[in-house]
Amino acid sequence: MKAVLDFLDNQKISYDLVEHEPVHTIEDMEKLGLLDKGYVCKNLFLRNANGKIHYLICCHHGKNIKLDELREKIGSSKLSFASAERLEKYLKLEAGCVSPFGILNDESKSVIAVFDEDLKNEKRAGFHPNINTATLYLDFQNILSIIENHGNQYLFVKF
Numbered sequence: 001m002k003a004v005l006d007f008l009d010n011q012k013i014s015y016d017l018v019e020h021e022p023v024h025t026i027e028d029m030e031k032l033g034l035l036d037k038g039y040v041c042k043n044l045f046l047r048n049a050n051g052k053i054h055y056l057i058c059c060h061h062g063k064n065i066k067l068d069e070l071r072e073k074i075g076s077s078k079l080s081f082a083s084a085e086r087l088e089k090y091l092k093l094e095a096g097c098v099s100p101f102g103i104l105n106d107e108s109k110s111v112i113a114v115f116d117e118d119l120k121n122e123k124r125a126g127f128h129p130n131i132n133t134a135t136l137y138l139d140f141q142n143i144l145s146i147i148e149n150h151g152n153q154y155l156f157v158k159f
Contacts, residue, residue, distance in 0.1 A: 004101045004129035004136070011146075015138040016124075022132050024096045026061045029135070035061065038124035038137040041116075043098040045087050049077035054090055058100055058127075059116035063159045073157045074114060092130075099128045100143050101136075103152050113147050113154040120156065 008015055018037065023029045026042060034040060044057040044065065053076065059065065067079045084095050090111050091102030100113060119125060122140040129136045147154050 001129045001131045001134055004104070007104060007146075008136075008138075008142075013138060013142045013146075015136045015142075017129075017134060017136055019134045022096075024132065029061070034126065034135050037135075038126040039119070039122045039140075040126040040135070041119070043100070043127070045082045045091065045093075045098050045102075046079045047082040047086060048079060051082075051086070054082055054086065054111045055079070056091070056098070056100060056102065056111050056113045058113065058119065059159045060118060063116065065159060070114075070157070070159075074112075074155065096132045097128055097130055099130055100147065101127060101130050103147050103150055105130075106150070106152060109151040111152055113152060115144075115154060115156050116159045117156045118159075 018034065020032050029035055029040060040061045041058045042061045046055045046057060057065065071079045087093050087095060090106055092105035093102045103111060103113060119140045124137045125140040126135045126137045
């Protein structure tokens, strides 16, 4: 978390930080009232059929993601959840801590971020700062700038 906060502070990106007990599901976040504080996203780390392409998926916590439909929208082969080993290798994260801030750890710049179109104008989007004991709320355009400046590809789809 410190690395993410230091990065945001160095970039002069404003945010609100809410520290809390560890959360592993959206239901855990709901119990703590975190869903009422902004547009909280669920984040998934997926891979294509041969494991050569990895995707970080971000959409509103209430939306249902159908992998077959998503595969068609992004022009991928069959999608499945990436293993904990792949999550560690590419984003240096543990399960339950997936976040767009993980892109900062993607040394190969190979993970493709896929965002819900509804995020484009969100002024208060909530994401974990690479740990599940805190949630950061910030303007989504800042997340997009972080990914662009890091050099990773991204795209928008309608979920």
